[in-house]
Amino acid sequence: MNDKAIRSIVVAGGGSAGWMAAAALSVALQGTGCQIVLVESEEIGTVGVGEATIPPIQAFNQVLGIDEAAFVRATQGTFKLGIEFVNWWRQGHRYFHPFGRYGDDFGMTPFHQQWLRARAHGDRTPLGAYSLTEAASFLNRFDKPPNDPRSVFATYSYAYHFDAGLYARFLRAHSEARGVTRVEGKIASVEQHGETGFVEALVLADGRRVEGEFFLDCTGFRALLIGETLGVPYDDWTRWLPCDRAIAVPSAKLDAISPYTRSTAHQSGWQWRIPLQHRTGNGHVYCSSFIEDDEAERVLLANLDSAQTGDPRRLRFTTGQRQKAWSHNVVTLGLASGFLEPLESTSLHLVQSGLTKLLSWFPDRDFDPAVAAEYNRQVAREYEAVRDFLVLHYNATDRDDSPFWRACRAMAVPDSLAAKTEMFRTNGRLLEREKDLFHEASWLAVMLGQGISPESYDTLTAAIPATEAAAVLTGMRTVIARTAQAMPGHGDFIQRHCRATPGEIS
Numbered sequence: 003m004n005d006k007a008i009r010s011i012v013v014a015g016g017g018s019a020g021w022m023a024a025a026a027l028s029v030a031l032q033g034t035g036c037q038i039v040l041v042e043s044e045e046i047g048t049v050g051v052g053e054a055t056i057p058p059i060q061a062f063n064q065v066l067g068i069d070e071a072a073f074v075r076a077t078q079g080t081f082k083l084g085i086e087f088v089n090w091w092r093q094g095h096r097y098f099h100p101f102g103r104y105g106d107d108f109g110m111t112p113f114h115q116q117w118l119r120a121r122a123h124g125d126r127t128p129l130g131a132y133s134l135t136e137a138a139s140f141l142n143r144f145d146k147p148p149n150d151p152r153s154v155f156a157t158y159s160y161a162y163h164f165d166a167g168l169y170a171r172f173l174r175a176h177s178e179a180r181g182v183t184r185v186e187g188k189i190a191s192v193e194q195h196g197e198t199g200f201v202e203a204l205v206l207a208d209g210r211r212v213e214g215e216f217f218l219d220c221t222g223f224r225a226l227l228i229g230e231t232l233g234v235p236y237d238d239w240t241r242w243l244p245c246d247r248a249i250a251v252p253s254a255k256l257d258a259i260s261p262y263t264r265s266t267a268h269q270s271g272w273q274w275r276i277p278l279q280h281r282t283g284n285g286h287v288y289c290s291s292f293i294e295d296d297e298a299e300r301v302l303l304a305n306l307d308s309a310q311t312g313d314p315r316r317l318r319f320t321t322g323q324r325q326k327a328w329s330h331n332v333v334t335l336g337l338a339s340g341f342l343e344p345l346e347s348t349s350l351h352l353v354q355s356g357l358t359k360l361l362s363w364f365p366d367r368d369f370d371p372a373v374a375a376e377y378n379r380q381v382a383r384e385y386e387a388v389r390d391f392l393v394l395h396y397n398a399t400d401r402d403d404s405p406f407w408r409a410c411r412a413m414a415v416p417d418s419l420a421a422k423t424e425m426f427r428t429n430g431r432l433l434e435r436e437k438d439l440f441h442e443a444s445w446l447a448v449m450l451g452q453g454i455s456p457e458s459y460d461t462l463t464a465a466i467p468a469t470e471a472a473a474v475l476t477g478m479r480t481v482i483a484r485t486a487q488a489m490p491g492h493g494d495f496i497q498r499h500c501r502a503t504p505g506e507i508s
């Protein structure tokens with residue numbers, strides 16, 4: 003072992019972020035002799051509403067050596083192919099943000115430019131006809147893609163819906179089996195070095211001390227180490243992402259389990275519907291300046307697709323980001339590091355992505371400030387990219403039927419988003435920046451879905467004769483429609499491969 007290697011890590015907090023961190027570290031540091039301890043308090047509990055994810059979570063599970071079917075079974079999980087947005091652009095309008103990509107690029111020009119060209123010449127085929135995940139979603143179909151880069155499945159991608167509480171339990175079992183020690187107790191104070199300010203130990207309410215060399219703050223909105231102890235400020239992004247409260251409630255499972263999340267815009271926010279095997283997760287995310295809590299709860303309960311099965315839970319948050327994710331010998335992950343609201347299910351991904359970066363910038367006991375600075379730069383850039391994508395949904399709307407939507411339309415968006423939108427509006431080009439989590443297809447789906455229509459298209463599309471391009475487009479959508487039809491039903495797939503067995507943890 004390098005004589006400067008970190009010998010002990012303390013993870014403060016055992017929500018999804020804490021257990022994701024413990025699980026990843028237990029794998030990455032296997033055989034190094036580094037001790038990993040996680041401290042959590044059952045009395046305080048977790049937020050535990052993160053139920054929808056995005057495709058990179060597959061890679062996370064693979065790195066951890068998690069068997070997919072066992073994971074889906076243990077978390078009452080279902081598969082997710084995208085998000086349906088209802089009433090976002092206009093009341094009564096719907097569009098789909100599919101995972102994966104649309105069609106296939108034509109030589110040097112992106113696929114969507116040929117689609118724009120065909121549209122300019124009168125072809126009214128919607129872009130979604132070229133997405134296998136969108137086609138499968140509306141047929142309630144799901145299948146695992148074969149590992150064949152020439153197959154139409156090469157354009158297909160999926161994620162999961164799951165019960166967040168069961169996910170943390172699953173990761174806990176996984177971590178403990180790999181040597182992570184769990185300490186139950188309430189952190190009462192944090193001890194720091196008198197001169198450097200580095201954190202030295204967590205002191206629990208019963209007087210026990212948990213010492214470490216490196217600390218991960220996963221204490222959720224409390225941010226006990228990074229905020230309360232080290233005083234790293236929080237940047238408030240409410241001016242761009244105005245929703246600040248949510249009410250979550252479970253309802254009965256749906257007869258047909260759809261392989262997608264539904265997000266329905268209301269007068270002062272939006273409602274999620276997430277189908278799990280044993281229940282449906284629902285929640286109303288809203289802005290407290292425009293609607294009272296009781297009214298928000300009434301709206302939520304009036305818009306359930308199945309019978310309510312539990313009590314509503316109220317949550318408060320401030321959208322934004324911790325100014326530094328890494329300070330001294332503390333790195334923060336999860337809600338302690340920021341929250342951008344759940345519209346595109348990005349929170350658990352940001353935990354995963356923070357961990358990936360941390361492992362590639364893993365410190366030794368010198369804690370080189372340049373390493374922390376680079377980590378902070380990369381994390382900040384990623385949060386900003388996600389923020390811009392979310393703001394697009396709120397700002398690019400035709401809705402003017404409530405004060406909330408009028409305020410969203412009138413907001414001054416970040417310059418980075420304004421530039422991206424303007425470029426797309428003019429010629430259909432999509433600017434991709436470093437650390438963009440969402441790629442071309444996602445921006446395309448949401449820009450078009452929110453009513454932004456390019457005025458022209460790439461002139462290089464003319465390199466392929468229009469009749470030839472039209473024939474290729476027809477071929478693509480025919481293959482996609484046929485492939486989606488041939489896929490098994492989502493419910494049947496789950497029944498056959500990963501039906502939940504309550505209580506099973508592997």
Ligand SMILES: Cc1cc2nc3c(=O)[nH]c(=O)nc-3n(C[C@H](O)[C@H](O)[C@H](O)COP(=O)(O)OP(=O)(O)OC[C@H]3O[C@@H](n4cnc5c(N)ncnc54)[C@H](O)[C@@H]3O)c2cc1C
Nearest residue numbers: 015016017018019048049052054189222336337344349350
């Ligand atoms: C309304 C809403 C909907 C969401 N939906 C999604 C979604 O669909 N997809 C998604 O990816 N994410 C979603 N999220 C985010 C997701 O829930 C969180 O990112 C994720 O659960 C990580 O939370 P966490 O572990 O940081 O915090 P928490 O779950 O709050 O966990 C904090 C931990 O710290 C412990 N702790 C705190 N203080 C102390 C103390 N003094 N002593 C000891 N222990 C302490 C707690 O006991 C707990 O174990 C949503 C969030 C909200 C608010």
